[in-house]
Structure formats: structure tokens, C-alpha cells
Amino acid sequence: MKEFLLVFRRDFDSTEAQPSPEQFQAMMKNWQDWMGSLAAQNKLVSAGNRLASEGKVVKPGNVVTDGPYVELKEAVGGYTIIRADSIEEAAELAKGCPVLAIKGNVEVRTIIPM
């Protein structure tokens, strides 16, 4: 079994993409059910964390800019670590991720142990 990092990206920018409190509540249940499903298959290594929309980027020459690195339309919103036999299986597991329901995406990367 190998470990994989799932990086969740979603639109932090446009107002219509931001959930209402009710939608947020329902989303939380979907996330918990999805995490629970991974954990029940013993595929969850770490539930990881959510990330706030604010951020700073530090560049060469002591240049610090506000905001996440890429465009806000595809900012990193959180990450999770799972275990799977192959990157294909990891991608299969990522298909259930609730971020997809709000037009976000999941990047699946193989972790190379140091």
C-alpha cells in the first residue's frame, strides 16, 4: 500500500460559488460521510485539514504578495492523506469527494516517503 495526497481545489472567488449556511451544513455532512467511508475501508491515513481563503506568497527578493498562489478560481481549500494500492485506486477513491459537487477538483499525488 502506498500513501497519496489528495489536494482539494475550489472557487473561492465568485460570490455565486459560496455556499449558504444550509448548503454549508449539508456539505459538512457529505464531507463527514465521505471521510467516514474512507476510514471504514481503512484507507484514511489522515483526515488532513481545511485551509482558509486568505494566504500570502513569498517570492525571491523578499517579495510577499497577498492571496494564494494560483488564481482564486482554483485555490487549495484543503487536503487529506489516503492509502491505496495504486494511483488508479486512489483516483477511484477521490471520485466520491464532495468538492466535485461544487465544481471543484481533486489532485491526486503519490507520496514519496523521505
Added chain:
Amino acid sequence: MQEPEIIPHLFRTEYRKIIAVLCKRFGIEHIEIAEDIVSETFLLASETWGQKGLPVNPIAWLYTVAKNKTKDFLKHDNVFTQKIVPEIKLTSSEREEVELDLSTQNIEDSQLQMVFAICHPSIPVEAQIGLALNILCGFGAEEIADAFLTNKDAIYKRLARAKEKLRAEQIPIELPSPQAIDERLQTVLTTLYLLFNEGYYSASQNITLRKDLCLEAMRLTYLLSTCEQTNTPAVNALLSLMCFHSSRFEARTNDKGEMILYEDQDASLWSKELIEKGEHYLNLASKGLRVSRYHLEAAIAYWHTQKEDTTEKWENILQLYNRLLQLEYSPIAALNRTYALSKANGKQEAIMEAEKLQLTDLHLYYSLLANLYEELDKEKALMHLRKALSLAKTSTDKNMLEKKIQKLESN
């Protein structure tokens, strides 16, 4: 209480007290001396009481005899005098005066410290459970063998090895330091949790014994809750869990000793008193910041005390299992989570999730699949029940599955 019953009864309640005090006095590496003194005390009791009848106060009688035997031992045993006395630094005059302190306070302190000595990280967990039953609970090898469904000789060997380990490690009988207590408590709670489960889920037909095991685990957990240093939220959470579970004791077996599933239980037989106790300890448990697995399991058990099937109930249970599994995976929690999912989100989703689990060596996995398919696809349900039957190990499980198959076939 009549004479034939009183000795086994006192053996169960007093053996562990005297032995804890003696171990504390001599050090755990001399546990065999403690065991000899207590055994001789009880032997003398059965001889004397058989001839002369019961003394007015049997417990005081036992304590006096134990004290005298300890004194004799300290005076006459050569090995002890030459080797051990220097270790425990007794002067000869102290030896003359030494009297075993069998006050309630010292008994409780010694027992609590013994809990930490036996549930020590250097002792394998299987050995801890055996030692806990034997030394902390006063169970004989025969009873332990009955609970573990094995023979007495195997238990004797297991206990002897475990005691050897206790001696070799020279574990001090004391409360851990305030810095270490949280970590050490985790080991203690794991053992008490397993001890309780041993009684609650044991395949042994001896229901009285199984209840005793649960009660002993509760007594030791309660003991932890009475001491300021060990009265932590996790201890209260575990105690709460044990209260909720044992509230269903009377309802979960029929008069033939067969298991009655939760869904089929008569809720009027659930103990209100224990449910209230469970709620009380759950409130006390909610004071800390860290949520332990015992918190989550106690909360799940709380929702199970609500007999009515509401959406709220199953949604809460599902979310608690989601969190429990993220904290610590176990196949049983995975199965229970899937059952809760079927109640909260519907059977179709639960079937999809169940197929992913692939716990193909557990009969409970196929029982769950059968349950989920029962109304949707009778043939598939029967196929899963037969698979479960082929994997079931105990006669209780087999009987239950055979009955289910018959019932479904005739539908």
C-alpha cells in the same frame, strides 16, 4: 449468607484487597509471598469456620489472621530475613512491630496503585487482562478459563508467565507521576475496556460469570473516578459507556441464555438507573478538551438507549461512527457505521458502501449484507446468510443464523 456460600463470596471481595496491601508492602517481585499468605488465610478460614461455625465478623477475622500470618512470616522465614528485609530496609525492631495496614484507606490506595502496576506498558495486554482478573478481581484460574473458553492449565501457564514478567520488570506499586499519568491511564483504560468487552461479548454460556466480569471492570473504572489524580474525562467517558451497555443486560439474553438482538429487545427491561448513571458520567466526561474513543463510543451507546428509530438518532450515530473510525479503525466499527448509514441515508447507499468493505473473513460482514438485502433481494440475502453460517464459530451464532435462514426461506 450461609457458610458454603460465604467463603467463595469473601474470597472474591477480600482476596484482592489483602493481596494488594501485601504486594504494596513487600513489592510486586515478591507476589508469591503475598499469594501464599492470603491462600493460607482462606484455607484456615474454611477449616475453622467449618468446625466452629462462622465468626461474628468474618472479614475482621480474615484480616486478623492475615496480619498474624504476615508477622509470623517476617519472624521465621530465613530467605525473607536474609534477602528481602535488607531490600525493604526494615530494622529488626520494625519487623517486630510491623503490622499490616488493612484500613479502608490503605486498601483503596493499594488497589488503585496495583491497577497501574498490572496495566503497565511493559506487560503484554493479554497478560494484563489475565492478571487483572486474577489479582485485581479475585477470579480463580477455573473462572478465567471459563470466560476465555479455554482450559485451566492454559490459564495457569499464562498467569505464571505474566507474574514472572511482573517480577522481572520490578514494576513499582505507586501512582505514576502527574506528568506520566495521562499516558499510563491510556494503557489502564484499554485493559479495563477489554475486560468489560470480554464479559459483554464473551461466547461463554455462563451468564453470571459474564456479568461479574463486566461489574468488575466497572468497579475498577469507578475506583479510578474516585481518586482526584485519575478522575479524568476519559475515565468518566469509559464509565458512562459501561453503564449504558450494561443497562441492557437483562434484555439481551432470553431464559435459555440465547442472545436477543438490539432491535428485538424489550426496552422495558433496560435499566433506567444505569442509563441515568451513564448520562451522569457522560456529562462529567464532557469537561475536557480532548475527545477520546470512549467519548464517541459512550455517545453512540447513549443514542442506543433511545429505543425509537428517529432520523436524528441514526444521523447522530452515523456521524459519531464517522469520527470514531477517523480516530481509530476497527472492522466492527466499520460494520456498525454501515448499518447506521443504512438507517440514516438509506439501504441503496449502505449496500454500495458495504460492498467496498470486503471484510470477507467475518461472519458479521455477511450478516450485515443479508440484513441490507433482506427487503430488496431475498435470494441475495439468503446467499449472504449461508456464507455467514459457514464462517460462524460459536454455536450461539450458528443457531441464530440457522433460524434466520429458515424464517427467510418460509417467507
